[in-house]
Amino acid sequence: MMITANITQESGASLPLDGEVDTRHGPILYLEDVSVSFDGFRALNHLSLYIDDGELRCLIGPNGAGKTTLMDVITGKTRPDTGEVFFGQTIDLLKMDEPAIAQAGICRKFQKPSVFDALTVFENLELALKTDKRTWPTLFSKLNGEQCERIQEVMLLIGLAGLKNQLAGILSHGQKQWLEIGMLLMQEPKVMLVDEPIAGMTHQEVERTAELLLSLQGRHSIVVVEHDMEFVRSIARKVTVLHEGSVLTEGSMDEVQNDPRVIQVYLGG
Amino acid sequence: MNFLKQDKTYASVLMALAAVTLIIPFCNLITSADSPLHFSAYSVSLIGKYLCFALLGLSLDMVWGYAGILVLGQGAFFALGGYAMGMYLMRQIGTRGVYGNPELPDFMVFLNWSELPWYWYGFENFGFAMLMVFLAPGILAFVFGWLAFRSRVTGVYLSIITQALTYALLLAFFRNEMGFGGNNGLTDFKDILGFNIQSEAVRSMMLLLTGSSLIGALLLCRWIVGSKLGRVVTAIRDQESRVRFLGYRVELFKLWVFVFAAMLAGLAGALYVPQVGIINPSEFSPLNSLEIVIWVAVGGRGTLYGAIIGAVLVNYAKTVLTGLMPDAWLFCLGGAFILVTLLLPDGIVGLLHRRIKPNLTLNASGEQPA
Structure with a gap:
């Protein structure tokens, strides 16, 4: 498969065989x-959802539809009462905690930008860098040339x-x-969960974000949660509409926008 | 050593420590007792004591200032290190005790014990005792921290259980049956490594050792804080859950710093006991641990040297004020804490830096590889 080949090439080092994601x-x-x-x-009600390898998927839905809870479940923050969550064919995410899921290659950008204010831009990216994240190796860690280039x-x-050397705390929204999207990229994820990426951005920034996300599809599977319909239209091939904790409908933006049930949910309530 | 050029306060604090550590023992070595350059045994021990407290404050700053874990029981680790050293010193007394028992310390003879409890074995050996100075607090911190951090106990709850921990140890060590001398603790020491512990040379030597340990610990802590682990820990302090989603096992990083700080506190206790000549359960009292927090807050949290400045200043004030008006000391201490919290959130160090550069940060960004 082209896509798989791309991923291994891009990330440089491939995962150990038993940890390989079977797609x-x-x-x-x-x-x-x-x-x-x-x-x-x-919050979630018998929800079933499949994300394809290399896909860019948008999730929309009114407030309280369960979008953020869905991300919490995938990243291990919230344990579902029932149901199954698998990463590829073989990796059961419900048996893993947050760091293990992150190391397996599922990374998340939060709704509220969560960068480390007391650290510089460079240091924020350095912490996210995919590498040995145990305590002792972290204590003695030194960046090699390749890693510095990657951060650059x-x-x-x-x-x-x-x-580079500015504190993240003084950056604009x-x-x-x-920066948080950059931190995701440093982790070389297989799946990127991106919660409301354009909140607080100027028009130009929004355009650049759309370009960036589009350029990343294929290499990473990306799930974007966003309220801005114009933005969703500009990036999405496939849109999933959530309502009251389950999938209401899926399809292209046009199909979804003309679906009477979606209109009902958004306008009729 | 780049940070010395960037941060002048670091350099000054290190210079001052080196000066105290070298000049006082040197003066006492070359001058006679009536010379004006001669420091009395009292002042040598007093300064040594301040430096032990500075080391203790430094250990708390690692865990509170950088990892954000407000430990209200840091004194427990200090006391455990002190007891380990005290046990070695007790075993050195030999037949010179009141009861002249070669094997048992006086208090055990007094309790009619016939043999040494198993946990006293090995303490006649200096190397073993030194190992226990680090291991006893380290293991306690490891077990306690493992349970607490794994269950994600944080914030005020964690602070309160650390306080409960030191209080529980206080009550336990008060009991004669524990075999640590009950409320009298361990005292009446004679020798350390065969030298008379009261002698001027040993006092000067202890000061030299304490000062060098403090300088070494400050440099080591600075290196840790400047490492990637230091940055991970700072990130945990500010946004714990975010760090988990980067793939770091937050509880293990907290545990690492907690255990390291406990061992440093243990070392401070071990250096303290020979200089004051006694260790008793009052070292476990929660009030002592609260005082450590005040030293660090007054000096300036999250700077390392701030903890040293705070510990020395507050303890100097304590020496002076308890001499002048003993009852007023606790009011002064409480008042200082309130004033610092309200007016100087970054402590004395913050005040110094505010005048030099407005944007003081915890980490020296210029040290990054290009």
Whole structure:
């Protein structure tokens, strides 16, 4: 498969064989019949969702539809009451905790930009870098030339190369969003979960973000949660609409926007 | 050593420590007791004591200032290190005790014990005792931290259980049956490594050792803080859950720093005991651990040298004020804490830096490889 070949080439080092993500059947993420309740409130209700390897998928839905809870379930933050979540054919994500899932290659950008304010742009990216993340190796870690180049590359890509030694805390909201996307890229993920990437961005920044996400598809599987319909239209091939914790419909942006049930949910409520 | 050029305060604190560590023992070596350059045994031990407290403050700054874990029981690790050293010193007394028992310390003879409890074995050996200075606090911190961090106990709850930990140890060490001398603790030491512990040479030597340990610990801590592990720990302090999603096992990083700081506190305790000549359960008292927090807050949290400055200043004030008006000390301490919290959130160091450069950060970004 072209896509798999691309991933290995891009990331430089391939995972050990037993940790390899098996995507021979197409999907890289399987969620089947997942339900989550908080104090009686059903955040996810028998939700099933499949994300293909290399796909760029947009998730939309009104507030409370369960978009963020879905990301929490995939990344190990929330355990579902019932259902199955698999990464490829073989890796059961429900048996793993957050760091293990992140190391396996599922990375997440949060709704509220979460960068480390007391560290510089460079250091934020350095911490995200895919490498040995145990305590002792981290204590003695030194960046090699290749890793420095990689950080430099990502800084150029996200437009922060000139702010290398600035503290992340003084960046603008849009720049923080970009830095966090950069941190995702440093982790060389197979799956990127991107929660509201363009909140607080200027028009130009939004355009650049769309370009960036489009350029990444194929190499990474990307799931974008966004409210801005114009933005979703500009990047999405396939859109999934969530409503009250389950998938309402899936399809192209046009199909979805003309679906009477979607119109009902958004307008009629 | 780049940070010395970047941060003048670091350089000054290191110079001052080196000066105290070298000049005082040197003066006492070459001058006679009536010379004006001669430091009295009292002042040598007093300065040595301040330096032990500085080391203890430094250990708390690692865990509180950088990892964000407010430990209200750091004194427990200090006391355990002190007890390990005290046990060695007790075994050195030999037949010179009141009861002249070659094997058992006086308090055991007094309790009618016939043989040495198993946990006293090996403490006649200096190397073993030194190992225990690090291992006893280290193992306690490891077990406690493993349980607490793995269950994701954080914030105020963690602070309170560390306080409970030191209080529990206080009560336990008060009991005669524990075999650590009950409320009298361990005292009446004679020798250390065969030298008379009261002698001026040994006092000067202890000061030299304490000062060099403090300088070494400060450099080691600075290296750790400047390492990638230091940055991970800072990131955990500010956004713990985010670090998990980067693939770091947050609980293990916290545990690493917690155990390291506990061992450093143990070393401080071990250096303290020969200089003050006694270790008793009051070292476990929660109030002592709270005082350590105040030293660090007054000096300036998250700077390492701030903890040293704070520990020395507060303890000097304590020496002076408890001499002048003993009852007022706790009010002054509490007042200092409130003032610092309200007016100087970055402590004395923050005040110094605010005048030099407005944007003081925890890490020296210029040290990054290009």
